[in-house]
Amino acid sequence: MSNSFVLKNVVIGDGVATDIQIEGDKIVAIGAGLVAAESIDCSGLVALPGFVDLHTHLREPGFEQSETVLTGTQAAAMGGFTAVHAMANTSPVADTAGVVEQVAALGREAGYADVYPIGAVTVGLEGKQLAELGAMANSKAQVRVFSDDGKCVHDPVLMRRALEYVKAFGGVIAQHAQEPRLTEGAQMNEGAVSAELGLTGWPAVAEESIIARDVLLAEHVGSRVHICHLSTAGSVEIVRWAKARGIQVTAEVTPHHLLLTDELVRSYDAVYKVNPPLRTAADVVALREALIDGTIDIIATDHAPHPIEAKDCEWSAAAFGMLGLETAASIAQDVLIDSGKSSWARLAEVLSLNPAKIGGDTDQGQGLIAGAFANIALIDPKVKRAVVADSVSKSKNSPYIGLELPGKVIHTIYRGYFTVRDGLLAETGRN
Template identity: 70%
Template structure:
């Protein structure tokens, strides 16, 4: 059906309006709209947002299809209200050539559930020794603009400087996984009182903060763009705030789990809480929420990191790091930011759609809900409250820290260029 009329939706949390979708675009926004032959969606005061955009998703394909595939990952994304995701480069083989990023891009186009924008590796094999084919990846069909060795830090300052200089030619951005490796050898969780009590190797905040400080200085020196992945400490917030006060081209993201969970949960020794960077303290959580609210942190990114059962259902020390997050991100943000009064729904649209699309330079995504714009949209029922059940996830993996937890909000409809990928809470 080429036409859909969404009736009575609160656009960005404002007043209730009708939105007419015709083909792949928003044809009209107003009151009392009608369209013969259109499918009608009664929104009943639900929140209509632009489709969400994730800057940090691990789709695992090629190489770890036991964890996730582009198809299952994009189905999970659509279920969570996403119309675009950035697929990280730590696949097997690594996405460090034009051939691999084009493969991921084409798989995304074939899936049809959301746009998949590959992230290219900064260095060959994520080894931190030699720059990857940044120019070739940008010039490929995938048109890569974001590069990251996520999972590993580009810890060599000379390599980092060269990467920042290289991507200036096409307005690219280096997304840094800030982790000084020598300060985190053997680290298992946040360094602090809890790690001391549990006898687990501590992961100091300074390991993140020192890399961020170095990289914002490098970015300023060469006049390039740097993006900080999954920022997790109060000290990191202050460094980014200082860099932005200088007018430097620095952006940062925070994950939903770092907005909600703390290192106190590690007392259970449940590996579902093992993540990189680690869960931090309550003081860090407060600082991250405030920084997201005031714009110091630009956006929410899921760091969706699926793992098969055997990689997480084991002793803490042997468990893989990471959590799935695409299908719960919006609910966690509603819980931590909207229900606390730190953000309104227009602010959610800014942090989860407009800004990440701008950072990734994604055309057609992160656009206002207005006539003539691409119909990438998500309807959310904010009054809904439900218990997280990972057995119902579209993702191939189940390693969620929210299993059995009650969270607010539910994505009822997702539209990708006017085509419904989710209807009445179910994948189409």
């Protein structure tokens, strides 16, 4: 069966309306007046390269009550993503070739997005002994990103060795920067609000001190390091300094840290409990500026599904984390486009080109050019949508419920296949 269609009158990024022709799993032509067996009117839609999430918790194996590879990639598709990197904090932990191959296989079976498993840096995320990074890199899953996310690789010697070791196969360590002693029992950002609420503080310095150490370690051993979910103005300053110094550092920010602040914790509604915690309005401003000026390279969702019972309880008993896949593009649009401060080209960089580059995903983030894989997100930027609890994800812990967000993903094309069409999820995946 041949797959051939043309997306008519679509605006590519910041350009003018044109057509995109797709044959099989590739883009074959871009230009006006293209003709194919099927033609789809895309007037008013913006075409962007399919989004790549460098930081997704798919929860499988082990926590299928929260999410599975299937439901997580379906949520990804709804958000315009065509690839996700699945974090290693599953049960069993993704610290062996066997587990990462299993996750990759589940992704292929689901067929809603490319699933790139992230390997644990240390055995069982325990921060004591390096996991078999080489075995994971050489497995069928070809792991290139390693992270103990949820926990910090806090032992400086172990971090140094990990940074050095992954050079052997072009890997990168993605650090969850959290000094553990400074954050014992931490519940929210340490600041004026935590003082009032009587919740144990998670101080900015616990993040910034690890980032400072790790960029210096990366410089010393000539490795690259990726910093997960930057959340403070101080972290931005350190990464800016490191980049100016020529250190190979990349950094991500989550959608929620670009929009929400610790004032929301006043409700003690655990939907706002996340790690790193929501910070102050001044931090949000600094993160937004850093995303625009390039200090921060990417938006990554840190999509962290949890079942109702993990959030419907007292604050300190609740789990950390919030959903993000289905709403990320809207927040990117808010920060980069609706603010009038940046461009669709930058949005394509931070949600597709850059994360693919950092993750070494050669089939992703190729941009919308003839010959590239047909991974495309089509967005109607003029729609305003009220976020409702009814998500495609198996969990409902979205902090945006009740908010109105700009833009809506109308179609998602994954390797030539509509995983989302007219805003509706395909009943089956590709294959």
